[in-house]
Amino acid sequence: xxxxxxxxxxxxxxxxxxxxxxxxxxxxxxxxxxxxxxxxxxxxxxxxxxxxxxxxxxxxxxxxxxxxxxxxxxxxxxxxxxxxxxxxxxxxxxxxxxxxxxxxxxxxxxxxxxxxxxxxxxxxxxxxxxxxxxxxxxxxxxxxxxxxxxxxxxxxxxxxxxxxxxxxxxxxxxxxxxxxxxxxxxxxxxxxxxxxxxxxxxxxxxxxxxxxxxxxxxxxxxxxxxxxxxxxxxxxxxxxxxxxxxxxxxxxxxxxxxxxxxxxxxxxxxxxxxxxxxxxxxxxxxxxxxxxxxxxxxxxxxxxxxxxxxxxxxxxxxxxxxxxxxxxxxxxxxxxxxxxxxxxxxxxxxxxxxxxxx
Numbered sequence: 001x002x003x004x005x006x007x008x009x010x011x012x013x014x015x016x017x018x019x020x021x022x023x024x025x026x027x028x029x030x031x032x033x034x035x036x037x038x039x040x041x042x043x044x045x046x047x048x049x050x051x052x053x054x055x056x057x058x059x060x061x062x063x064x065x066x067x068x069x070x071x072x073x074x075x076x077x078x079x080x081x082x083x084x085x086x087x088x089x090x091x092x093x094x095x096x097x098x099x100x101x102x103x104x105x106x107x108x109x110x111x112x113x114x115x116x117x118x119x120x121x122x123x124x125x126x127x128x129x130x131x132x133x134x135x136x137x138x139x140x141x142x143x144x145x146x147x148x149x150x151x152x153x154x155x156x157x158x159x160x161x162x163x164x165x166x167x168x169x170x171x172x173x174x175x176x177x178x179x180x181x182x183x184x185x186x187x188x189x190x191x192x193x194x195x196x197x198x199x200x201x202x203x204x205x206x207x208x209x210x211x212x213x214x215x216x217x218x219x220x221x222x223x224x225x226x227x228x229x230x231x232x233x234x235x236x237x238x239x240x241x242x243x244x245x246x247x248x249x250x251x252x253x254x255x256x257x258x259x260x261x262x263x264x265x266x267x268x269x270x271x272x273x274x275x276x277x278x279x280x281x282x283x284x285x286x287x288x289x290x291x292x293x294x295x296x297x298x299x300x301x302x303x304x305x306x307x308x309x310x311x312x313x314x315x316x317x318x319x320x321x322x323x324x325x326x327x328x329x330x331x332x333x334x335x336x337x338x339x340x341x342x343x344x345x346x347x348x349x350x351x352x353x354x355x356x357x358x
Contacts, residue, residue: 044076050099054112068308089116096120130318134311147318148326158199160337164298166207176213228258239266253281280354292340
């Protein structure tokens with residue numbers, strides 16, 4: 001692969017770079033990266049990885065994603081140049097131009113808009129700089145110019161929670177009768193909600209196929225805008241209207257507090273309900289540690305730290321043109337589901353989200 005390599009004596013625009021030290025990461029440095037020979041960079045040593053993040057402020061998930069990438073880069077001797085678009089696609093396109101000017105070897109991008117970052121993908125292609133996307137991908141029209149997309153398989157991960165929830169339901173309610181279930185996602189029609197709920201139901205149905213005496217009644221999905229305060233009323237209302245509700249599936253731990261409060265107000269929070277969730281947030285894991293017989297019985301983890309680390313590994317492969325490391329242009333990380341039985345193993349008070357265990 002022919003790639004343009006440029007070096008700068010000094011780095012301008014440092015003020016526009018997110019102060020990485022605020023995240024416990026390496027900060028903006030004056031001067032270009034010291035050149036390493038091709039052999040070293042093939043292992044990651046001396047590689048300069050530009051990281052264009054769509055947002056960090058207010059999101060522990062995105063912060064953890066970047067921290068995982070930084071940890072992996074540090075392990076192999078690479079360096080991250082981090083720019084935060086703060087939810088602005090125009091700014092993200094400008095950030096990528098800055099990274100090109102700084103002469104980075106490869107770019108990891110968490111796109112703010114799958115189609116709106118098209119100018120960045122074209123500019124990177126023109127500059128001969130490969131790009132890896134993480135967490136969110138680009139529009140399918142741009143995929144040919146992308147080296148790899150790193151994320152979790154949301155349907156497969158959701159299915160892990162559905163499998164556990166179904167088995168817990170059989171233990172609690174028996175293998176006959178009716179089980180009402182409701183899911184709560186972000187917004188009607190959003191892809192994340194659909195993937196996570198479809199996956200959950202696939203896992204649930206695979207278990208229940210072996211128990212024909214159980215009738216699953218799937219209530220209309222509710223939406224909480226990925227916020228605890230917005231999730232409270234929809235769950236309270238559906239629980240009040242369905243006092244025989246048995247299973248609740250939250251498509252993000254972020255909404256957990258509001259869901260609990262809504263069920264409490266409806267008089268359903270307690271032994272009569274089973275709850276499953278998605279994200280692997282450490283608060284949810286602690287709840288299972290502290291109350292293993294409580295409603296929360298499964299949390300599917302999407303592991304942002306591991307996604308960040310995998311993105312850096314793919315960036316190293318991209319820098320040396322090794323497409324065999326991501327032959328389908330998609331690299332799904334291995335994910336897990338945490339239950340009360342193993343919550344203590346995954347609980348790390350200093351972390352915000354579950355990480356993979358060796």
